[in-house]
Structure formats: C-alpha cells, structure tokens
Amino acid sequence: xxxxxxxxxxxxxxxxxxxxxxxxxxxxxxxxxxxxxxxxxxxxxxxxxxxxxxxxxxxxxxxxxxxxxxxxxxxxxxxxxxxxxxxxxxxxxxxxxxxxxxxxxxxxxxxxxxxxxxxxxxxxxxxxxxxxxxxxxxxxxxxxxxxxxxxxxxxxxxxxxxxxxxxxxxxxxxxxxxxxxxxxxxxxxxxxxxxxxxxxxxxxxxxxxxxxxxxxxxxxxxxxxxxxxxxxxxxxxxxxxxxxxxxxxxxxxxxxxxxxxxxxxxxxxxxxxxxxxxxxxxxxxxxxxxxxxxxxxxxxxxxxxxxxxxxxxxxxxxxxxxxxxxxxxxxxxxxxxxxxxxxxxxxxxxxxxxxxxxxxxxxxxxxxxxxxxxxxxxxx
Amino acid sequence: xxxxxxxxxxxxxxxxxxxxxxxxxxxxxxxxxxxxxxxxxxxxxxxxxxxxxxxxxxxxxxxxxxxxxxxxxxxxxxxxxxxxxxxxxxxxxxxxxxxxxxxxxxxxxxxxxxxxxxxxxxxxxxxxxxxxxxxxxxxxxxxxxxxxxxxxxxxxxxxxxxxxxxxxxxxxxxxxxxxxxxxxxxxxxxxxxxxxxxxxxxxxxxxxxxxxxxxxxxxxxxxxxxxxxxxxxxxxxxxxxxxxxxxxxxxxxxxxxxxxxxxxxxxxxxxxxxxxxxxxxxxxxxxxxxxxxxxxxxxxxxxxxxxxxxxxxxxxxxxxxxxxxxxxxxxxxxxxxxxxxxxxxxxxxxxxxxxxxxxxxxxxxxxxxxxxxxxxxxxx
Numbered sequence: 001x002x003x004x005x006x007x008x009x010x011x012x013x014x015x016x017x018x019x020x021x022x023x024x025x026x027x028x029x030x031x032x033x034x035x036x037x038x039x040x041x042x043x044x045x046x047x048x049x050x051x052x053x054x055x056x057x058x059x060x061x062x063x064x065x066x067x068x069x070x071x072x073x074x075x076x077x078x079x080x081x082x083x084x085x086x087x088x089x090x091x092x093x094x095x096x097x098x099x100x101x102x103x104x105x106x107x108x109x110x111x112x113x114x115x116x117x118x119x120x121x122x123x124x125x126x127x128x129x130x131x132x133x134x135x136x137x138x139x140x141x142x143x144x145x146x147x148x149x150x151x152x153x154x155x156x157x158x159x160x161x162x163x164x165x166x167x168x169x170x171x172x173x174x175x176x177x178x179x180x181x182x183x184x185x186x187x188x189x190x191x192x193x194x195x196x197x198x199x200x201x202x203x204x205x206x207x208x209x210x211x212x213x214x215x216x217x218x219x220x221x222x223x224x225x226x227x228x229x230x231x232x233x234x235x236x237x238x239x240x241x242x243x244x245x246x247x248x249x250x251x252x253x254x255x256x257x258x259x260x261x262x263x264x265x266x267x268x269x270x271x272x273x274x275x276x277x278x279x280x281x282x283x284x285x286x287x288x289x290x291x292x293x294x295x296x297x298x299x300x301x302x303x304x305x306x307x308x309x310x311x312x313x314x315x316x317x318x319x320x321x322x323x324x325x326x327x328x329x330x331x332x333x334x335x336x337x338x339x340x341x342x343x344x345x346x347x348x349x350x351x352x353x354x355x356x357x358x359x360x361x362x363x364x365x366x367x368x369x370x371x372x373x374x375x376x377x378x379x380x
Numbered sequence: 381x382x383x384x385x386x387x388x389x390x391x392x393x394x395x396x397x398x399x400x401x402x403x404x405x406x407x408x409x410x411x412x413x414x415x416x417x418x419x420x421x422x423x424x425x426x427x428x429x430x431x432x433x434x435x436x437x438x439x440x441x442x443x444x445x446x447x448x449x450x451x452x453x454x455x456x457x458x459x460x461x462x463x464x465x466x467x468x469x470x471x472x473x474x475x476x477x478x479x480x481x482x483x484x485x486x487x488x489x490x491x492x493x494x495x496x497x498x499x500x501x502x503x504x505x506x507x508x509x510x511x512x513x514x515x516x517x518x519x520x521x522x523x524x525x526x527x528x529x530x531x532x533x534x535x536x537x538x539x540x541x542x543x544x545x546x547x548x549x550x551x552x553x554x555x556x557x558x559x560x561x562x563x564x565x566x567x568x569x570x571x572x573x574x575x576x577x578x579x580x581x582x583x584x585x586x587x588x589x590x591x592x593x594x595x596x597x598x599x600x601x602x603x604x605x606x607x608x609x610x611x612x613x614x615x616x617x618x619x620x621x622x623x624x625x626x627x628x629x630x631x632x633x634x635x636x637x638x639x640x641x642x643x644x645x646x647x648x649x650x651x652x653x654x655x656x657x658x659x660x661x662x663x664x665x666x667x668x669x670x671x672x673x674x675x676x677x678x679x680x681x682x683x684x685x686x687x688x689x690x691x692x693x694x695x696x697x698x699x700x701x702x703x704x705x706x707x708x709x710x711x712x713x714x715x716x717x718x719x720x721x722x723x724x725x726x727x728x729x730x731x732x733x734x735x736x737x738x739x740x741x742x743x744x745x746x747x748x749x750x751x752x753x754x755x756x757x758x759x760x
Binding site for chain 2: 309315323327
C-alpha cells in the first residue's frame with residue numbers, strides 16, 4: 001500500500017508511492033481541499049489537468065449538507081462529485097472543535113450544535129468512521145481532538161488522552177472496501193505528549209500517520225517544532241501527513257522534515273481575493289502595477305491561466321468582480337502547489353533536494369497577510 | 381460579407397452566412413454577452429466547446445473599466461481577453477440611457493456621470509465609434525437613443541430623430557480594418573416611427589440592422605410588434621439583429637419573424653441564481669425535488685455540465701454557495717441557447733422550421749419570474 005522509494009536522511013525528504021483504492025499517489029503530494037465536495041471555483045477537469053492525484057472532502061460539512069442520505073443514494077462521494085481518483089476525508093474532529101457552537105465532550109464523542117442551523121448533533125469515533133465508510137473515501141482520518149494553540153498544558157493533555165482513546169475506537173470500526181485509516185498525532189509543542197501520542201498510535205498500526213495540532217494559529221517556529229517532535233516516533237514505512245499546511249516555503253520545509261502529504265485551503269482561499277502564489281512569494285493581481293502588464297502571472301508557468309491570460313486582464317476581471325478572475329487565480333495557485341511537489345520529487349530522486357530547498361527558501365518572501373489567512377481556520 | 385442562403389417566406393425564417401474579420405458566423409446565431417470582457421462565469425474554452433461563434437462586448441463598460449489606454453496597449457479587445465473569434469460591441473447608448481446618473485442630451489451625444497464613480501463623461505457618435513474602432517470589434521453598433529417602454533410618444537419621436545442623426549454621424553466615422561457597422565432602428569410600437577427610422581437607416585447602407593427598443597421592460601406582445609413593424613423595411617440581403625432578447629421561445633418566434641442575430645444576459649444571469657433552461661422552460665436546480673435526482677439537468681444534453689454532473693450534486697453546490705454550481709448552470713444555459721440556434725438552422729435548411737416552431741412553442745412553459753429577470757436591464 002505504501003512503498004518508500006527513496007529516503008534521504010539528511011535532510012529527511014522521502015520519495016514514496018501510495019496506492020489507495022482509486023489510484024496511485026506519489027508523495028510528497030499536495031491534496032487540494034474540497035471541503036463541501038468541490039475544490040472551490042475549480043472543476044474536475046481543471047484539477048486533472050494540473051496533475052492532481054487526490055483531493056480532500058470533509059465529514060463534518062458533508063454530513064450536514066447534503067447529508068449522508070443523498071451521498072448514500074448517489075453511491076458514495078466519488079460518484080456524487082464525479083471524481084474518480086483518490087479522496088481523503090477528514091474526520092470532522094477539527095471542525096467540531098473550531099466551528100461548532102455549543103459542545104459537550106463525552107466519553108465517546110462530542111455533542112455540538114451545527115454552525116448552520118443550531119441543530120444538535122453528535123460526532124465521535126463510531127459516527128465519524130461510519131460516515132467516512134459511507135462516503136467511501138480512500139483514506140479516512142481518525143476522530144481526534146485538536147486544541148487551539150492557546151490551549152493550556154492541561155487542555156492539551158486531555159486532548160491527547162481523548163485522541164488516543166478515540167483512535168483505538170476508530171481502529172475497531174468497519175471500513176469501506178480498501179479504505180485506509182490514518183491516525184492523528186496531537187500534543188502541541190509538549191515533547192512528552194507528542195512522543196506519547198505518536199507512540200500509542202503507532203502501536204495501533206494505522207495505515208499512515210498525520211501530525212495534527214498544526215495550522216491552528218501558532219507561529220511558524222512552533223509549527224515546525226510540533227512536526228519535529230512527532231516525526232521521529234513515526235515509522236518510516238508509512239506515509240506522514242501534516243494537516244492544513246501551508247505556504248509553498250513551509251511545504252518545502254516540511255518535506256525536509258520527513259512529511260509526505262499536505263492539504264491547505266490557502267491556494268484557493270487567497271485566490272478569491274486576487275492573491276497569486278509565485279516561486280518568490282505572493283502578489284496581489286489587483287495591484288495597479290499590473291494594469292498594463294501583459295505577461296502571464298508567472299512567465300514559465302504552464303497552467304491554464306498562464307497559458308491563456310495576462311496579469312492585466314486578470315486584474316481587470318478581479319477589479320470588476322468577474323468570476324473568471326478568481327477562477328483563473330485559483331487554477332494558477334493550485335497548479336503552483338501541485339507542480340512544487342513534482343519539482344520536489346525530482347530533486348529527491350536526483351539527490352539535489354538539499355540544494356533546491358536552500359535556493360527555494362532564499363528566494364521565497366513570506367507575507368504576513370498570507371500567514372494570517374492561514375490562521376483563519378474557519379473555512380478549512 | 382452577408383450571404384442569404386435560404387429565405388423562407390412563410391414563416392420568414394432565414395439561413396445566412398456572415399463573415400466578419402475574425403471568422404464565420406451562421407445566422408440565426410446567439411451571441412453570449414461578455415459585457416466587461418468576460419461572459420460571466422465562463423472561460424473561452426467552455427464557450428468554444430459549446431459552439432459559440434461570436435460574443436459581445438460593451439463600449440460603455442469597457443471604456444470605464446479597464447479603460448481604453450489598457451485595451452489599446454493590449455492591441456485591442458480580442459487580444460486583451462484572448463478571444464480569437466468575432467466580437468460585436470454595443471455602442472454604449474443603451475447603458476448611457478439606462479445606467480448613467482445625471483445626463484444632458486446634446487446635439488452630438490450625451491453628457492453623463494459614470495454609474496461607478498460619478499465622473500463626468502461624454503459619449504456620442506464620434507466617441508462611441510472611436511472606442512469601438514480601438515476595441516477592434518468585428519461588428520460595431522451605432523450610437524442610438526433607446527427610450528424606456530414607458531416613454532411618451534413625444535419622447536419616442538425625439539429619440540428616433542436623434543437616433544437617425546447620430547446614425548448618419550456614426551456612418552462617417554473611420555472604422556477598424558474590416559469592421560462592420562450596424563444601424564439600430566428605434567420607434568417603439570409606433571408604426572410610422574418604426575417605418576421612418578428603418579427606412580432612413582437603410583438609406584445609409586449599413587452592413588446590418590438591429591431592432592432596438594426591445595427588451596426594455598415591455599410586455600411580450602409589444603416586443604413582437606416592434607419587430608414586426610421594423611422588419612418589412614429592412615433589406616433581405618443584410619443581417620437583422622434583435623437586441624437584448626430573450627427566452628428560448630422568444631428567440632424561436634423572432635427567427636420566425638425574420639431575425640438573424642440575438643444576444644441576451646438571461647442564460648448566465650439566471651444561472652447565478654440556480655435557474656436552468658430546458659426545452660420546456662426553466663427550472664430551479666436548488667429545488668428540494670432534485671436532492672436525490674442523479675440525472676443530468678437535461679437527459680439528452682451534451683454540454684460539459686450534463687456530461688459530468690447530476691442535478692443532486694449541482695443542487696448541493698448551489699445551496700452551499702460553491703462557485704462550481706453557478707459555473708455549471710451557466711455552461712448548460714449558454715449551451716442550450718447555442719444549440720437551439722443549431723437546431724433552428726437545421727430545420728430551416730430542411731424546410732421543417734414551421735413544424736419545429738409550433739412544437740417548440742407548444743412545449744415551452746414561459747415563467748413569469750424569467751420575464752421579470754429579462755426586464756431587469758441594469759446588467760445588460
């Protein structure tokens with residue numbers, strides 16, 4: 001199911017191959033986020049054209065709308081949304097703890113009110129796995145508790161204990177045919193808790209391991225530290241997934257720390273405000289400097305947007321509110337993330353990843369605004 | 381330039397061929413509306429796939445944003461928006477009289493304030509033709525005065541006099557290479573004024589003739605009557621264009637009255653509210669009846685949306701506000717309009733248009749809501 005093709009101990013970048021039920025994935029891989037059954041503003045053809053190998057769906061959101069009755073009748077999520085390649089579904093844990101209104105943590109899950117209509121709902125290991133089984137995702141995530149980065153040590157401790165207990169309960173649930181299940185390691189930046197949580201999960205022998213509790217508003221050094229604390233305890237022969245990350249530069253740094261899989265709403269979210277990713281950082285296409293700039297967003301980019309449209313035209317579209325503008329920046333940004341992974345894989349294969357990493361980070365100018373957008377987790 | 385391939389006196393449906401600078405058009409033809417340089421929510425590939433032969437642009441809107449300096453620097457409208465087939469540009473007259481804030485009608489045009497920032501602008505025959513020359517459209521429209529359907533006989537008389545005088549002035553303006561210019565016949569439902577305006581314009585020998593003053597909020601019988609009053613005075617060897625129309629059924633009726641060209645914002649505008657066109661009328665895809673309906677919008681439709689997605693999925697997307705939902709209904713609706721014209725052409729060629737018309741109208745249920753949407757001319 002997962003084959004480690006080329007580990008590179010210094011840095012820890014890895015080349016692998018994962019073969020879930022609906023296809024093949026080549027980690028390091030970026031997974032565009034289709035929270036509600038659609039990667040925002042994109043259609044499946046555009047996703048395939050940019051080389052997408054897997055997309056995300058979300059248990060919490062899909063369970064509320066359209067609801068499982070409809071997805072069951074459609075024959076599962078792949079058929080409902082017409083996506084024939086792999087899908088990873090998040091368990092809903094993250095949304096229950098970040099989006100839902102009132103909640104009561106119980107031994108076997110969480111009672112909460114829908115962020116939409118206030119209706120009382122319950123989600124726990126059994127429910128989350130049941131929904132993911134019906135969604136028929138290739139990779140299901142365990143139901144975990146993801147505390148905010150402002151949580152007290154005691155709160156983080158409680159979250160880790162529940163995450164471990166709930167992971168064991170998830171492990172026992174029936175799965176869809178061929179469905180893989182990943183554990184999620186929590187523990188904040190507490191050395192002992194990260195170790196304990198990772199080890200306990202590994203003990204349960206999941207098909208892969210996610211590092212959770214990152215991208216919850218913490219500063220970048222804490223994010224890196226959380227990954228560094230958990231990674232040594234994860235088996236090398238299973239894929240590792242850092243949840244909800246990040247900027248292109250952060251992804252390069254995470255690969256260097258031994259992470260294989262990523263998902264992030266950034267490329268499509270900032271696109272809807274007219275912000276484009278480039279190799280050198282982000283740029284607001286709405287800017288006046290582009291009004292007569294007839295170059296594509298990036299001159300060497302072969303995405304649909306860059307092959308067809310200029311900065312000047314996209315700036316015009318964004319400024320007059322034409323949907324094609326945000327569509328095309330969404331295409332470009334998602335393409336950039338996918339292609340960055342392709343480039344990373346080539347460098348790992350050629351043994352030149354360390355040089356690539358140094359050069360990429362040196363040329364990438366992080367933007368404070370983008371880091372804040374990342375921290376705005378509501379839509380995730 | 382225009383070749384009348386098959387006139388059919390009873391009804392007056394015509395088959396023609398028009399060869400403007402950037403390609404070939406086969407009237408009767410529907411022209412998707414790209415007011416601000418983009419057919420709303422669609423990209424050029426989607427337009428080409430559905431068989432679009434020509435799109436519209438708008439002088440008033442494009443002159444305000446992005447402004448002519450930018451379009452000139454891009455090398456004209458085709459290059460700016462990356463559309464290599466024909467473009468027809470409206471002169472801006474309609475928008476000046478319907479959108480602009482304060483205005484003063486002068487002998488050689490209209491002084492008005494931008495609907496966006498209130499800046500004082502002037503548009504008349506010379507300016508409108510100058511802008512269209514720089515846009516480089518295949519077909520330019522004369523600068524006319526389009527009175528609302530509530531106008532008094534005196535107002536309509538004044539509008540006709542100005543429209544004739546301004547048409548003569550437009551006729552004398554220099555054009556882009558190969559650019560065709562169409563006159564616009566006004567006159568409301570006044571028999572004498574429609575005749576006078578049409579005859580005066582024909583005297584000036586334009587490349588084609590539009591029937592204006594329709595789709596301005598009038599009831600359908602008045603719209604039909606306006607066309608019937610103008611048409612007999614238009615030469616059979618030039619294309620006729622009914623501006624801003626209409627529903628599929630209205631287009632069939634207009635073809636039966638000898639009209640060759642159409643444009644309308646309806647297919648994309650109502651799509652953004654989740655309303656789809658079918659052969660039998662409109663349907664709200666958001667409706668609860670579609671929640672587990674896994675058929676395409678129309679079962680025999682070969683548009684990109686119907687080939688890939690179900691009503692249930694599109695309903696979900698529209699209800700959760702995913703852009704892909706309105707995108708796909710926009711694709712379907714525009715496709716339906718284009719394909720209706722293909723079907724009409726086949727029937728005219730086969731001599732079966734009269735039967736087709738009877739059957740189509742009998743099966744089409746007009747919707748009051750859609751008629752009202754048509755009357756909401758602001759976005760046109």
